[in-house]
Amino acid sequence: MKTGILLATLVFSCALFLAPHASRAADSAKGQEIYNVYCATCHGLTGLGDGVAAAALDPKPRDLSSAAILETYTDEYLVNVITNGGAAVGKSPMMTAWAGIISPEDIDNLVAHIRQNLCKCEYKKQ
Numbered sequence: 001m002k003t004g005i006l007l008a009t010l011v012f013s014c015a016l017f018l019a020p021h022a023s024r025a026a027d028s029a030k031g032q033e034i035y036n037v038y039c040a041t042c043h044g045l046t047g048l049g050d051g052v053a054a055a056a057l058d059p060k061p062r063d064l065s066s067a068a069i070l071e072t073y074t075d076e077y078l079v080n081v082i083t084n085g086g087a088a089v090g091k092s093p094m095m096t097a098w099a100g101i102i103s104p105e106d107i108d109n110l111v112a113h114i115r116q117n118l119c120k121c122e123y124k125k126q
Contacts, residue, residue, distance in 0.1 A: 031113030034106045038098065047118035059092050064114050067121035074123045078111045 036045065042057065044050040047064030054061050064070065080088060086095030098107065115122060
């Protein structure tokens, strides 16, 4: 009886933990909406780093359409940069920290958009 209760508790806990992550990872359409509002000004609509604010920035924004660059970054790294800003990973402090402005769920959606629509790439372990 105790084993059954323990097993049921474990399964329920895993379901609670995994369910939000599964739904977040796939919503690149929502990620595109968020990207267009918060990211395109600097990175451009297609991720080339040519947004309307890019001309005033030094260094220029990262080209998010470059598979050669983006496939060297894990999703966790991208989440960290978006959440905590460029300075948090030794990059430009011009990259805004979006924690508290963009929800963790929408940051995951942004990463899905970057991966599926901009670079069309996945992380490749070096």
